[in-house]
Amino acid sequence: MELWFMGTSAGMPIAERNVSSIVLSLTRTKGSLWMFDCGEGTQHQLLRTPLKLSRLTKLFITHLHGDHLFGLPGLLSSRSSLGGTASLDVYGPPGLREFLDAALRLSDTHLNYPFQVHELEAEGAVLDEDGYTVECALLDHRIACFGYRIAEKPRSGSLRVDVLTAAGVPPGPAYGKLKAGEDLRLEDGSVIRAADVLCDPIPGRVVAVMGDTRPCEGALRLAQGADVLVYEATFGADLAEKAEQYGHSTTLQAAETAKAANISRLLITHFSSRYGPDQLAELETQARGVFPQTDAAMELQAYPIPSPSFRTNLA
Incomplete structure (x- = not known):
């Protein structure tokens, strides 16, 4: 299981960073890919990785702001042009179906694969299949926004x-x-x-992916005990008032959520365009002052999530 960041910039791209999109590469589904958000340019970023668009089977949208959504019609069209025939499920807030129907209809785009949009009306279970469960919770942003918790089901223990x-x-x-x-x-x-x-079952891994949010109960609930939490840190610690005004979090607030949720690793992302590459280290340092196991996510770099059994063997 690996996480890849296609974009880590908030609001708009800059020369060094694209807008929001994250890919989770799964191991129990023969390398299937699940994507979280699809900002403009996501399909271009995919071309710079070993990941194949044809393996994308699930796509989760956190909210309908353009920096998380505008790349979706083009990506769906390219998947069809590349010969993708497997069904694709897209999940997200109400309004997502209307957006996609209009974009595909007005551009006369025809998809050569089964395609279904699931609009999330409430918190709770999203899916349960292929050895994984996904649940969602509402976050605290300017418009309806969801976070997702992806849990790998336990595997049977080794034989004695x-x-x-x-x-x-x-x-x-x-x-x-x-x-x-x-x-x-x-x-x-x-x-x-x-x-x-049989020895005790091997616990599955848990990944929590947040959309844009102020610190809130929904984010804390989804993150509880996760192996990896992906959380926005749009602003540095000195811009807490601006973060509150625009429905975002600071580096310290991201770290405080991670600490309160007792997670293993925090990956911060969604950095304001005001921060250049040389300033990300400072944002990372701020968060590490509260939660040392923090990294500022780098684009087009794999972040492996080892299984509990592998971590135990290393210890």
């Missing part, structure tokens, strides 16, 4: 091979059945219960 060897069970199909949670009946009539030879 020493116990099976002592019981005379050779490696093979029997191991597969036990791994799948099926009890095994031996030739002598005795039964080996899967629960007795």
Whole structure:
């Protein structure tokens, strides 16, 4: 599982940064891609990565401000032109369907794949499939805006091979059945219960992706205990009043949310165009003063999210 940032700039692009879009590359779905927001120029950014647009299966829009949305019609059209035929689901606030219907109709764009828009009317479960769940919550911005929590379902633990060897069970199909949670009946009539030879389940990873927001209860709830939190830090600590006025957060507010939610890693993004590349280190330093495990997200760079079992082995 990896996170890629296609754009980290707020409001409008600058020479060094594009506007908002994030891609989550999944491992349990044969490399499927899920995208969060699609600002103008997102498809151009994808061309600069090893990620393939044809693998995009889910697209989540946080809100309908242009810097999170204007790249969507072009990206959908290119996916069709590139021969994409797999179905695509798009999730987002009310109004998203109207925007896409108008853009595709007026531009006479025809998509060669099944396409469905799911408008989110309330907080709660968004989907449950392919080994993952997604839930959403309302954030505190100037217009309706959602954050998303993506949770990987737990995997079954490893088999206690020493116990099976002592019981005379050779490696093979029997191991597969036990791994799948099926009890095994031996030739002598005795039964080996899967629960007795499986180690504890391996917890799934959790990624929380916020849209534009002031600090709020919805963001804190979605972020709770996450392995990675992606949170906006539009302004530095000295511009708290401006952040409040425009419905955004500062570096310190992002870090305070991360600390309160007891997460493992914070990736800050959505930086105001007033900050050039040489100033991002200072924004990162501000956040690290509250939450040391903070990084200012860099575009077109992979951020791996190791599984709990891998982290344990490293320890």
